[in-house]
Every structure is written in structure tokens, then in C-alpha cells.
Amino acid sequence: MLTRKQQELLLFINTRLKDGGVSPSFDEMKDALGLKSKSGIHRLITGLEERGFIRRLAHRARALEVVRLPEQLSPGVVTPKVAEPATSPRFRPNVIAGNFRANLTGREAKGDTEAVSLPLYGRIAAGLPIEAMRDNSSSIEIPASMLGGGEHYALEVAGDSMVEAGILDGDTVIIQRCDGADNGTIIVALVDEAEVTLKRLRRKGNSIALEPCNPNYETRVFGADRVRVQGKLVGLLRRYH
Known part of the structure; x- marks a missing residue:
């Protein structure tokens, strides 16, 4: 099970690879997901790699490969439509807020x-x-x-x-x-x-x-x-x- 942010990032990387054959930079990923620092992207990338969804390619800068996509997306997560850089460089995923709660009752x-x-x-x-x-x-x-x-x-x-x-x-x-x-x-x-x-x-x-x-x-x-x-x-x- 991936988090909503992990799914957004995975879909963004996959779309960029299909469109241009080059994975986005950490700065582009950070801006796309609206995060404040690249450390958050690093954690998301590591989580996706750990779960077998992406692979880092050795000896190549910015080299990521999407190994697989989730069989089923979490509710509210859809495949993003990435605008052309000339019109809008920022990736804005269409995400409906899910019912996530941190406190767990017993x-x-x-x-x-x-x-x-x-x-x-x-x-x-x-x-x-x-x-x-x-x-x-x-x-x-x-x-x-x-x-x-x-x-x-x-x-x-x-x-x-x-x-x-x-x-x-x-x-x-x-x-x-x-x-x-x-x-x-x-x-x-x-x-x-x-x-x-x-x-x-x-x-x-x-x-x-x-x-x-x-x-x-x-x-x-x-x-x-x-x-x-x-x-x-x-x-x-x-x-x-």
C-alpha cells in the first residue's frame, strides 16, 4: 500500500518518462508535489524503491526506472495530466482529499x-x-x-x-x-x-x-x-x- 504522495510522485515520474524519456529532477518533483524541501522527495523515492515500484539506474544522473504501477490506486488518486513546460511547468495532480486520520482507536x-x-x-x-x-x-x-x-x-x-x-x-x-x-x-x-x-x-x-x-x-x-x-x-x- 502506497501513500497518496508516493502514488502522486510515481505517476508524475512515469508520465515524464513516457513523454520525454528523462526522469524529472528532485527540484521538479518537489515543486510538482508542493513540498518545501528535497528531503521529502528523497524519502518518497526511497519508499518507492523499497517497495519495488521504481529502480535507480547506476552511473546515470537523474536515472529512475518505473518497474511497476499500483494494481489499484487509493480512492481519490487519478493519473495526473502533466502540462507542457511552455504553458505550465508545475505539475498539479487532481487529488480528492481522502479520509485519513492519525489517531487510532482500539x-x-x-x-x-x-x-x-x-x-x-x-x-x-x-x-x-x-x-x-x-x-x-x-x-x-x-x-x-x-x-x-x-x-x-x-x-x-x-x-x-x-x-x-x-x-x-x-x-x-x-x-x-x-x-x-x-x-x-x-x-x-x-x-x-x-x-x-x-x-x-x-x-x-x-x-x-x-x-x-x-x-x-x-x-x-x-x-x-x-x-x-x-x-x-x-x-x-x-x-x-
């Missing part, structure tokens, strides 16, 4: 119940942050013995940045809702009130570090006012095919 296990039906939300990035879409139509049955006190919810994992903690792409993690956690705890972190990610929490002074469990990924550091704890990891389910 469900509490009560009494002697053997199983609890927990809300199952969209895929959470164990790589780069993605928007979390609240979807009350999906749920998953969890043995009550896996849950402690308080409310819980489930999330599907996308990415491989937590593999050394035993969390793989496609796993379902069980999260206990809380607004604080000890250093070293694997948490669901809400970044800038818009994105969520699954990482290990590290605090130092007024900074919060979101630490991956894979040496191929960098620890990201934020001011304490930019990160809110949405819950902590208490269980994991894995389906073998």
Missing part, C-alpha cells in the same frame, strides 16, 4: 472472553512513514491471552526496517494504546500529526529518535513536539503461505 478485552475482535488498520511502514488510514470495516480475531489491560488494535507491517527485531514485511502487529513508553520500546509513532511508523523509541534531552532494527536504514531524529506515541508493540501474528 478495543479492550473484557471478562473471560477467549478471543477479541480488534480493529485492523492499514499497513504501517517498518521502513519509511506512511499515512495511516483508519478503516473500521476491517478487524482480526486475537486470542484474549495475548492482550493485557487497556485498548488494543492491529496493524499490518510494510517494509523490512524492523527485521532484526523479528518483524517482517506482511506481519500483523498487536499494539496496546498508550501515550508514553520507555526507552527501547517498539512503538507506533505519530510524526507531525500526519504520518505513523513502527520504530524503536530513543529519547535524549528534547529530542526523540525513531530507530530501525536494520543496518540499511538510518535513525531519524525529531524534536519532542513533532512525535507522539500512539501505542506500543505487545504481540505479533505471522501467516505462512
